[in-house]
Every structure is written in structure tokens, then in C-alpha cells.
Amino acid sequence: MNDLQQQYRLEEVRKVFGRHQIALDGIDLGIQKGERVALIGPSGAGKTTLFRLLNCTLRPTSGKIWINGEDVETLHGKQLRQARRKIGTVYQQHNLIPRLKVIHNVLAGQLGRWSTLRSLASLAKPHDEALVHKALDQVGIPERLFDRTDELSGGQQQRVAIARVMVQDPDVVLADEPVSSVDPALASTIVRLLIDISRDTGKTLVVSLHSVDLALAYFPRVIGIRNGTTAFDLSPENISDAMLEELYAGSGRENSDTEAMSEPANSIAYPSIS
Amino acid sequence: MNLPTPSRIRQSPKSLFPYLFAGLFLLAFFDSWQRAGIDPKIFFEARGQRALGKFLTGMFPPDLSPAFLSLMFRPALETIQISILGTIIAVMIGFPLGLLGTNTMAVAGILNEAELQGAPLRRGLRYAVYFIARGLLSLFRSIPEFVWAFMFVRAVGLGPFPGVLAIGLAYGGMLGKVYSEIFEGVNYRPLEALQSLGANKLQIFFYGWFPQALPNFVSYTLYRWECAVRASAILGLVGAGGLGQQIEISMRMFNFNEVLTILIILFLMVAAVDYLSAKIRAML
Numbered sequence: 001m002n003d004l005q006q007q008y009r010l011e012e013v014r015k016v017f018g019r020h021q022i023a024l025d026g027i028d029l030g031i032q033k034g035e036r037v038a039l040i041g042p043s044g045a046g047k048t049t050l051f052r053l054l055n056c057t058l059r060p061t062s063g064k065i066w067i068n069g070e071d072v073e074t075l076h077g078k079q080l081r082q083a084r085r086k087i088g089t090v091y092q093q094h095n096l097i098p099r100l101k102v103i104h105n106v107l108a109g110q111l112g113r114w115s116t117l118r119s120l121a122s123l124a125k126p127h128d129e130a131l132v133h134k135a136l137d138q139v140g141i142p143e144r145l146f147d148r149t150d151e152l153s154g155g156q157q158q159r160v161a162i163a164r165v166m167v168q169d170p171d172v173v174l175a176d177e178p179v180s181s182v183d184p185a186l187a188s189t190i191v192r193l194l195i196d197i198s199r200d201t202g203k204t205l206v207v208s209l210h211s212v213d214l215a216l217a218y219f220p221r222v223i224g225i226r227n228g229t230t231a232f233d234l235s236p237e238n239i240s241d242a243m244l245e246e247l248y249a250g251s252g253r254e255n256s257d258t259e260a261m262s263e264p265a266n267s268i269a270y271p272s273i274s
Numbered sequence: 275m276n277l278p279t280p281s282r283i284r285q286s287p288k289s290l291f292p293y294l295f296a297g298l299f300l301l302a303f304f305d306s307w308q309r310a311g312i313d314p315k316i317f318f319e320a321r322g323q324r325a326l327g328k329f330l331t332g333m334f335p336p337d338l339s340p341a342f343l344s345l346m347f348r349p350a351l352e353t354i355q356i357s358i359l360g361t362i363i364a365v366m367i368g369f370p371l372g373l374l375g376t377n378t379m380a381v382a383g384i385l386n387e388a389e390l391q392g393a394p395l396r397r398g399l400r401y402a403v404y405f406i407a408r409g410l411l412s413l414f415r416s417i418p419e420f421v422w423a424f425m426f427v428r429a430v431g432l433g434p435f436p437g438v439l440a441i442g443l444a445y446g447g448m449l450g451k452v453y454s455e456i457f458e459g460v461n462y463r464p465l466e467a468l469q470s471l472g473a474n475k476l477q478i479f480f481y482g483w484f485p486q487a488l489p490n491f492v493s494y495t496l497y498r499w500e501c502a503v504r505a506s507a508i509l510g511l512v513g514a515g516g517l518g519q520q521i522e523i524s525m526r527m528f529n530f531n532e533v534l535t536i537l538i539i540l541f542l543m544v545a546a547v548d549y550l551s552a553k554i555r556a557m558l
Contacts, residue, residue: 055470057384059391076393085472095467099485108481112472119477161467168471 006069007033007172007204008054013063015049015228023049025228026063031206033171036198038215039208041225042251047208050225051176054206055087056080068171085112088170090194092177094161098150102160105149106132109167135163139193155182158190166197173198175207179214187211191218212244332530336538343535346520350539353516356434356509357502360441364502365495367414367446372453374407379457379475379483384466407450415447423509437514441502452494453487460486489558496551503547507540 008031015024024046031037039047052058053065056072065072067083075083088109096105103126110128111119118127126132129145136142139159144152149160158178165173175194179187191207191214198205209215215222216236224231224239224247231247232239316322373379381390381400390397419440426436465482473481484491510518517536524532 052384056388057466057470059388073392076389076396080388081472081474084470087470089467089470091463091467093463095463097464097482097485099488100481104481108468108473109471111468111474111477111481114477116474116476116480119473120480123480164471170471 005032007031007035007067009064009066010053011064013053013060013065015046015053015058016061022228024053024060027228027230029223029230029233031204033204034198034202035221036195036205036219037207037221037223038219039206039223039225040210040212040215040247041208041231042248045225046228047225048176049228051089051174051206051208054172055089055174056084081112085168086171088165088168088173090158090161090165090173090175090178092180094154094157096149096157096160096164098148100149101145102136102147102149102152103129103132103145105160106135106163106167109164109169112168131167132163135166136160138166139163155186155190158182159193162190162193162197169201170203172204172206175205177208177210180210184211188214188218329530332528333534335531336534337529337531338535342532346517346536346539349510349515349517349520350543352434353503353506353510353518353540354543356437356441356506356514356516357499359438360445360506361495361499361502363438363442364445364449364498367442368411368449368451368453371407371411371446372450372457373479374403375411375450376454376457377404378462379479380404380407384462385469385475385478408454411447411450411454413447414443415445415451417444419444419505419509420512423514424512427513432513432515434515437506437509437516440509440514441505445498445502445505449495449498453491456487456490456494457483459490489555492558493551493555496547496554500544500547500551503544504540 008029010027010029013024013027013029014022016022027046027050039050041047049058053060054067056067056075059072067087070083072083097108104123107122107126107128110122114122114127121127132145133142136145136159139162141152141156141159144156144160149157152160158181162178173194178194179190182190191209194205194207195218197203207215207219216239220235221233222236222239223233224243226247232243317326377383378385380386381397381404386400390400422443423436423440426439430436430439460483464486465478468478468482506514507517507521510516510520511522513519517540521533521536524530524536
């Protein structure tokens with residue numbers, strides 16, 4: 001059952017917060033290595049929670065997840081960190097450290113490989129400047145190496161976050177609403193960037209998108225998620241307007257690029273830790 | 275959609291709580307007023323006015339003679355030295371204990387969820403360390419630095435050393451508590467991102483936690499240093515060196531003009547520390 005070609009395998013995965021807040025309600029899913037998959041669906045459908053399960057930030061309440069044939073349930077401590085190192089995540093809010101220089105935010109991608117001491121030393125004198133140069137060059141902001149990260153625009157910061165994933169060099173790239181806080185023109189540039197990275201290096205790519213148009217245009221496989229479960233899992237040519245309408249029914253939105261800009265952050269946020 | 279329901283935003287029925295709270299507050303206020311023996315009339319009575327007048331007029335003019343000022347130089351310097359060393363020890367105690375006592379670092383929230391779910395032994399161990407750290411911090415700060423100093427003077431003798439130890443322990447307790455609150459207050463999303471790329475707790479701390487907390491961390495530590503300057507003056511009263519010892523001597527001799535001089539020196543030192551810390555914070 002644990003096919004070597006399989007990046008992810010999920011069986012009957014449920015995630016319940018507290019007692020009654022059901023975020024995921026029985027997801028079955030298999031994703032092959034090197035596949036490129038888009039997730040779409042209304043806010044609160046469970047996409048962010050699904051990502052947090054896929055990158056080992058959360059564990060399912062019930063059900064099973066295999067990553068690369070390995071049962072996630074058995075992973076703790078160092079093994080868990082090793083598993084996480086092979087999964088790169090780009091977030092909607094880019095989630096960089098605003099006060100650190102760009103170079104440190106990008107080099108953070110190496111933390112899974114570095115010892116604690118080495119990572120501390122790098123804050124004083126950055127290891128591997130060339131690597132950061134190359135990554136920033138690829139995402140199109142080569143000259144911002146030593147700027148403080150909060151001096152960059154939102155779109156530039158998202159590129160820094162992508163450069164961080166490139167430096168991390170994982171097997172899988174997950175991107176949770178990577179373009180819903182940038183303008184539409186930049187949105188397709190960034191989606192293309194992610195696709196290029198996946199294509200060049202054979203990385204598996206899973207992206208959730210508010211923009212259905214982008215999902216249908218760029219991904220050979222599109223999964224619709226609604227109420228914590230999969231509504232459909234098809235190639236774009238097999239997805240009808242009726243299916244999309246049903247997917248978003250009652251959520252009061254239209255499926256267009258411009259809509260993506262005004263969409264608020266996912267409403268199933270993790271319960272605040274502060 | 276059946277989720278997520280905004281369960282936290284609840285329409286509260288008309289609550290008695292505010293009235294109850296106001297009543298309790300008034301009760302506490304008047305009761306304290308009575309029991310603390312507060313008596314403003316004393317300022318208007320002849321006896322009280324005479325005593326006050328004697329104290330105040332005795333203070334003027336302050337003793338600014340070169341002889342006295344040069345005598346105060348060493349104790350003033352000592353006070354600064356006690357405050358600096360004391361604060362450094364306090365940071366050395368408060369920082370690690372505050373870190374271990376940070377809820378979101380030790381046991382709770384998204385940075386511990388995957389690690390501790392289904393691992394009761396790990397969870398128990400983490401909780402034990404967490405409570406020990408918080409317990410130590412509470413212990414250190416619940417005993418006033420004055421009492422610490424008193425004990426250390428008995429233990430290691432008169433002089434600045436017991437003052438340094440007293441400030442180190444009492445302020446270590448305060449710093450640690452506030453550090454943990456500062457650490458708990460940072461934006462957790464960047465930390466989640468660092469965790470998800472395989473960083474360990476310490477790496478997350480150095481790359482995410484500490485940089486975000488730095489401004490608050492520095493300004494609170496500097497504020498505590500300012501407090502330590504004042505405190506180290508007071509500690510002299512129990513024999514722990516510095517300006518306090520001089521205040522005590524002058525008070526006992528009824529040389530109130532000397533007391534005023536020392537208070538002025540103290541004020542200038544605190545103002546200087548405040549100025550310095552403003553400069554440091556501006557650099558961040």
C-alpha cells in the first residue's frame with residue numbers, strides 16, 4: 001500500500017479542534033512524487049488545516065498519513081524535524097521575521113541541516129552568501145540581500161519566502177494561499193515561479209488558491225475542498241461550472257482574480273497561542 | 275457551512291458582574307483607607323506642620339560643599355556598580371528561567387502540538403520543567419530585594435556584594451516573568467514557518483522568537499536597570515553599600531541637607547540612566 005512513488009497518502013483523516021470544531025472530516029488522498037496539485041474551495045473549508053497536517057505541524061485527530069511511505073504517527077523529536085525538513089511551505093502572510101535581514105530569512109531555509117551553534121554563528125556572519133544570491137536572483141530580487149525584511153513590499157517579501165524554500169531544497173513544496181495578498185498580475189507570476197521550481201527539480205507541488213482561474217490554468221490536477229472533505233478531484237477539463245458553483249455555494253463569493261485580493265485570511269486559524 | 279461557528283463571540287445576558295466589581299472595589303478602597311491609618315488632617319494640624327516644616331527646612335540649602343561631594347563620589351559610583359552587576363546577574367537568571375517558563379515554548383500552542391500529541395511522558399516532563407522554572411521565578415521575586423539583602427548581609431558580610439546578590443535574585447525573578455510574557459506575545463506565524471522547515475526549538479528561538487521580542491526585551495531590561503539604581507541606594511540602609519548607607523548615616527545625624535544632596539545625586543543618576551536607555555532603544 002505504501003507505494004514508493006507516493007509522496008502523500010491520507011486515509012480517513014479527521015481533525016477536530018476543541019470538542020466540536022470539525023476542520024477536516026474524513027479526507028482520502030494520494031499524491032504522487034513530482035505531481036502538481038491545486039486545492040480550491042471556500043474559506044473555512046479546511047485547506048489551511050490540511051496544509052498543517054501535510055507539513056507535520058499538526059497531527060490528525062484520527063486517520064492515517066504517510067509521507068514518502070512513512071507513517072507520520074511514529075515520528076517524534078529529531079525524526080520529526082528531519083521529515084519536516086523535506087517539506088517546504090510558503091504561507092499566505094509569507095511569515096518571515098520582519099526585523100531580520102533578508103539574507104538571514106533566506107538562510108533560515110538551511111536550519112534543518114545546520115547545528116544550533118552553526119545557525120547562531122550565521123546570524124553574526126552569514127554562511128553561504130552565494131547560495132542566497134542565487135536564490136534571490138531566481139525569484140527576481142537579487143539586490144536586496146542585506147536590507148531589513150520589513151523594508152520590502154508585500155510581493156517582494158513573498159519572493160523572499162519562496163527563496164527560503166529554494167534554499168531549504170525540500171522534496172515537496174506546499175503553498176497555502178501564496179498569492180491572495182498580492183495583486184493579480186503578480187499573482188500569476190508567483191504561481192508560475194512555484195511551478196518552474198517544481199518542474200526544474202521534480203519537486204511535488206501542492207498549492208491552495210482563492211483564484212479558480214489560476215488553478216484551472218496552471219495545474220493538471222485540481223481538488224475541490226468543502227466542509228472539510230473533498231468535493232471533487234479532477235483534471236481541469238473535467239471540472240464543470242456547475243461543480244464550481246456548488247463548491248462555493250453559500251459562501252457569497254465569485255470566482256475571479258480580483259476577488260482574491262479582498263479575501264480575508266482563512267477563518268479556521270489555529271487557536272491563538274498567546 | 276457547518277463550520278467554524280463563532281462560538282467565542284457570545285451575546286452576554288445583562289451581567290451583574292460590573293456592579294459586583296464596582297461594589298468590591300469601593301469596599302476595598304474604604305477598608306484600606308481606614309486600616310492603613312490614612313489621616314490627611316495631620317498636614318493641617320500644628321504638630322504635623324511643625325515636624326514637616328523642620329524636615330523640609332532642614333533640607334535646604336543642600337550641602338554642596340566640595341568636601342561632602344567628594345565624600346559622596348565613591349558611594350555613588352558603588353551604587354552604579356551594584357546596579358549594573360545586579361542587573362547582569364538578574365538577566366543571567368531571568369533569561370533561561372523565563373525561556374523555560376514560556377508557555378508557548380514549553381508546552382502549549384502550535385509549536386508543541388505535533389511533538390506532544392500522543393506522547394504523555396514528554397508532555398509530563400515538559401510540564402514539570404515549566405512549573406519548576408515558574409516556581410523559582412515566583413520565589414525569587416516574592417521575597418523583596420530588601421529582605422534578600424538583609425539575608426545576604428548576614429551571610430557574606432557588609433558591603434556591595436550582598437547588594438549585588440539581592441538585586442540579582444529579586445530582579446531575576448521579575449525579569450524572568452516579564453521575559454516569558456514578552457516571548458509569549460510575539461507573532462507565532464513566523465515561528466510556525468521556521469518549525470515547518472525543520473528547525474529545532476533553539477533555532478526557532480534565535481531566528482524567530484528573540485528577534486521579534488528584542489525591542490521589548492531591551493527596553494524592559496533597561497527599565498529594570500533604572501529601578502536597580504534606585505534599589506541599590508535603598509539597599510544601603512541594611513548595610514549593602516552604596517549611597518543608601520550614606521543616607522542612613524545622614525538621617526541618623528539629622529543632617530537633612532546632606533540627605534537632600536544625596537537625593538539630588540540619585541535623581542541625576544536615574545535621569546542619566548534613563549537618557550542612556552532612550553539612546554540605546556533608539557538604535558534598535
